[in-house]
Amino acid sequence: MPEDSNIYVIDSSVAIKWLTNEEPFKEEAVKVFDDYFNEKIELVVPDIFWWELGNYFGRKLDSKTAYISIQTIKKNRMRTYMLSNDMFMKSLRIMTKDAGISFYDASYHALAIQIGGTFLTSDKKYYQKKRRLGSIQLLENYGA
Numbered sequence: 001m002p003e004d005s006n007i008y009v010i011d012s013s014v015a016i017k018w019l020t021n022e023e024p025f026k027e028e029a030v031k032v033f034d035d036y037f038n039e040k041i042e043l044v045v046p047d048i049f050w051w052e053l054g055n056y057f058g059r060k061l062d063s064k065t066a067y068i069s070i071q072t073i074k075k076n077r078m079r080t081y082m083l084s085n086d087m088f089m090k091s092l093r094i095m096t097k098d099a100g101i102s103f104y105d106a107s108y109h110a111l112a113i114q115i116g117g118t119f120l121t122s123d124k125k126y127y128q129k130k131r132r133l134g135s136i137q138l139l140e141n142y143g144a
Helices: 012-019 026-037 048-060 063-074 085-096 103-115 124-133
Strands: 007-010 042-046 079-081 118-121 136-138
Touching (some): 012 048, 012 118, 026 042, 048 103, 103 124, 124 136
Parallel strands (some): 007 042, 007 118
């Protein structure tokens, strides 16, 4: 991936910080959104992203407020990729090489690799296990 790529695949934890007071790294998450809003970067997500947001907000809020929260994020029209056969296989290869890696996390990373972007996550355990694959950055280092 070129160092100057401005395409980021964000996981749901980044977007959740936009609408909640979840710390740490809320400030960096807001910077990601501002950069996207100001067209400095492009944000891309796999379709699982929306399911994870529904799961998070559905557990924390009443159904009407959860719906409004998700629609607030959806109105920003991030390009969403469906799980293709190629991404499915890449995700499986990523997850099976290390214990404790979920298919969900691997699918974000596989998408970033496939499109030449950067997977932006606040999951340090995943980052430590998979940084050797490239195309990944910790949220805490965004803008640094």
